[in-house]
Amino acid sequence: MNKNNISVFISYSHEDKSIVKQICSELDLLNIPFFLDEKDIDWGQTITSKVETGIRSCTHLLVIISPASFKSQWVSYEIGIAKGLGLNILPFLTHVSQESFPFIRDFRYTNKIEDVRAFFKKYASDKNTLQFNPKPYSIQDYEINEVYLMFGNHTSQIEIDARYVHQPIDLPEDLSKIYSFLAGQAEVNVKTTGAQYFNGPNTRLIRFTEENTFQSPGGKEQKGATLELGPVSWENYTVLNDFLDYKLESGKSIREEYADPETLYMNDRDLRWCKLSNILGLAIIPITKDGFGLIQKRNPRGVSSEGDRLTSGIAENIHRYLDEASSQNLSERLNELDLPSEVNKSGKVDENYKPKGVPSPILTAQRGLWEEISEELYHITNPESYKFLNIGFELTKFHPMLFGIVELNIDKNEVEKLRKSSPGRDHSEFLDIYYLPLDLHNQETSKILFDKKRWISAGLASFITAVHYWSRKEYAY
16 A cells, blocks of 8 residues: 555656656666556546546655647646645646646756655655665666666676585475475466476575676786586576565465565675575576677567566576586586577486586676577577676575577677577577667667566666667777
């Protein structure tokens, strides 16, 4: 429930949709209910009566004041109704001065998204809000509060080293009691969508250190991280991270008991305190030579989690067998490259597989290119083109992530030719691949980037990282 029964009517000209989307994202994140014409007025309904009813049902009118507002009869009309009803009016100015709009001269205004966020934090619902994330993924004034930045700066490569400890998850008693029931429920949920469900041998992050950080010959500090990895199964993740709002015997939800962001912020290098799966996912954006980032739309019938949404072009979990490397060289693949589904069917390994070497994030990223983008592109891409840039934590599903890019060194058209002539080995997990310019000034990029509901949070964070990386690279040239 909303603490103070606050609700917001958003008054704007449709020419200002981009800023409205940012504001709506902030309100969604804070669980603040709002009225927006595109969302709340259906085909065939009378606009005037719906607008009047909408304003009367709200406590605040947030009005976007811009050059387009001068030409909009609806904005003046809605301000007039709100003033007559005594609603609180919140002017948000963009590309215009307060003095040039007589209706709001007596009101204090803002022109910053962070002011919107700060104002509505006071009224935010206590449950499931992420407004206190001290290090969100961000670009300009746009923030992804659902993902916490633990290590990295988006632009400098992180040298990754890894160690493996075969230490299975030790479940607390209250989670053990409900585990079998939730595992059964997960299978039922998957069957209703028709998605594949493989209980594969995945990998979790136990903790990481900066032992691998060193100073380059030129005197510049080279960021590095040593990951301590352990075993986890896909079932572990599905049960422990897909049912976070399930109530325990105590009356608390799994999220309330075991997914505390504040504990994470204070202990973000060592995750042994967290009793959930801590599965380590990879979100990698392939980058073309002419400045496009590859993203994919997930197939709800091809994946058992978060289908029909946008994410990074490479979205993988670390497979303990398929991504097993020599402990001396994380780029040396010990086992034949294959599809997880085929390995599962063959009976070679199961969720209890104990690697002789080390599960390698580098090999996971390479396998993702091979599986999801193009087999030939995998073969011609230099291993040094794969770069990890951040270690983050996805707060909605509550698990760690590795973010990065792979520079394909050919342009968009050449990539598309290879995708058609030599497609990735597994097309089942996505519906389509899109090429999005790594430029915030591009209209298409801006439109898709700011539509947060279309994205898996980690995928959106990965694209923001890729934009940062590309911008820095372009500036260097």
